[in-house]
Amino acid sequence: MSEISPAPNPADTSGAASRMLPVAVLGAGPIGLAAAAELVGRDQQVIVLEAGDRPAAGVESWGHVRLFSPWSELTSPAGTALLQPSGWQHPAADRYPTGAEWVTDYLAPLAAVLGDRIRLGNRVVGVARQDRDLVVDSGRAEQAFVVYVEDSSGTVSRILARSVIDATGTLARPNPLGSEGYPVPGERAAADRIVYGMPDPATDEDRYAGRATAVVGSGASALTSLIALTSEPLHRQGSRVVWVLRRGTVGDSYGGGEADELPARGALGTRVREAVEEGLIDVVTGFRTLAVDTDSNGVTLVGSDGRRIDGLDQVVCVTGFRPDLSFLSEVRLELDNRLQAPVQLAAEIDPNYHSCGSVRPHGHRALAQPEPGLYLAGMKSYGRAPSFLAMTGFEQVRSIAAALAGDGAAADDVQLVLPDSGVCGGAGLFDDDTTVGGCCGTTAATPEFVELTGLVTATGAPVVAAERTTN
The missing domain is CATH 3.50.50.60 (FAD/NAD(P)-binding domain)
Incomplete structure (x- = not known):
C-alpha cells in the first residue's frame, strides 16, 4: 500500500x-x-x-x-x-x-x-x-x-x-426486485435474465423483439420501458409485455396526463394507458415478488400471495x-x-x-x-x-x-430559483431537440430532470437511463 x-x-x-x-x-x-x-x-x-x-x-x-x-x-x-x-x-x-x-x-x-x-x-x-x-x-x-x-x-x-x-x-446501485429491499431467492441466479435498466431500441432488438418481458416498477422508467417494448423495433408478432406493480391498483402510475407537472411524463402515461387498452400490455397489480424461478421454460416471478407470472424470457427491473x-x-x-x-x-x-x-x-x-x-x-x-x-x-x-x-x-448566499413546478418543457417523446412545452406556459428554458426521469432515445424512443423510484 x-x-x-x-x-x-x-x-x-x-x-x-x-x-x-x-x-x-x-x-x-x-x-x-x-x-x-x-x-x-x-x-x-x-x-x-x-x-x-x-x-x-x-x-x-x-x-x-x-x-x-x-x-x-x-x-x-x-x-x-x-x-x-x-x-x-x-x-x-x-x-x-x-x-x-x-x-x-x-x-x-x-x-x-x-x-x-x-x-x-x-x-x-x-x-x-x-x-x-x-x-x-x-x-x-x-x-x-x-x-x-x-x-x-x-x-x-x-x-x-x-x-x-x-x-x-x-x-x-439499482434496487432489487424484492419489495423488502433485498434480492429475493433466485434473483441472483437469474442475473442473465434480469436487466436493471432501460431497453435500448438501437441495440436490444435481439433480446426483446418477439419475446415475453415483465417490467417491474411504477415510475417513469417503467412507463418508458413499456413504450419501448410495445413499439418497433422491440415489438413484433409474438411479443408479450407484462407490467408488474406492487401497488393494489394502477392508480396514478399512469401519471397526471395533461395535468402532470412533467408534460413528457404525462405523455408517457397516456401512451401506456393506450397500449394497455389495446391489449399490448398485461397489467398485474398488488404483486410483490417473493422469488424468481428459472427453468427450461423461462423465468417465473413468484408473488408473496402465491400468484405466479410464468413463461417470461426476461425481466426489466426499474425499481429505483x-x-x-x-x-x-x-x-x-x-x-x-x-x-x-x-x-x-x-x-x-x-x-x-x-x-x-x-x-x-x-x-x-x-x-x-x-x-x-x-x-x-x-x-x-x-x-x-x-x-x-x-x-x-x-x-x-x-x-x-x-x-x-x-x-x-x-x-x-444560495440563489438558485426554481419554478413552483420544478420541471417544465423538454424533449418529451419526440426526437426534435428544440421541442419545448408544458406546465409553465412558456417556451423559455427551465430546470428539468437531467439524469433520472423521462428521457428519450436519439431516435425518438422513450428511455430512462437512471430514473429512481421508491417502488
Missing part, C-alpha cells in the same frame, strides 16, 4: 498542515466535475477520484438518451468559465442533447481542462480520519481525511485530503436506486433513516410528501455531515429520493466550494 500525499507533521496539532492538502472530490460525473471547477476557480487544490476509465462514465452508459434539460441548464458557471480560455463554444442554449452529446460537447472538454487533477481507475473503497477509526473522538477534527482507493490491478493506496465531497451518485454508503463506514454521518439523505435535506425531497420541484435551494449547511469537512452532493445527497436537478447540484457544489475557500457570505 502506498501513500500518495505527504503526511502532515505529527507534531502539528493546529490542523494547519491538513489545510495544505487537496480537497478530494469523489466521482467525475457532472456534479463532481462542477465541484472541481468551482474549487479551481477559487484557487483551491483539488483531486478528483473516478472509478471508471474515463470521466462521466456513468453518463456514457446511457449516452443514447436525450435529456429533458436544455443546454442552458446543463453547464455550470464555473465549468464554462474554466473552458472559455480554451476556445470552447457553448452549445445552443435551447437545444436538448443526448447523454453522449453532453459528454462529448461539455463534460469531456471540462475534464480535459482539469487535466491530471482527475485520477481515473481509482475506486474509493474507504474514507476515514488519519489515525482515527469511527469511535475515536480525541483530536478528530484536526486530522486529515484518508481516502482509500483501489486501482484496476487491485492495489490499494491512501490519499490524504483536507475535505471530501462525495459526488458518486447512485447509478451503480440507492446510495453506496459502505465506504463511509468509518466517518460520522447524519442521514435520514428512510431516504439515506442528509437530514436537513430529507424533509424537502421526501417523495411521500413532495413533488420533484418542491425542494428549496440549499447549500453547504444542509449537505455537511457531522464529520467536519465531509459533504454529500449531487444525486448522492438525495439518497433514495426519486429525482434530482442538475442546476441544484451545480449550486450545491458552488456553495460547498465557497465554504471551503473561507468565503462564508458566498457560501450562504
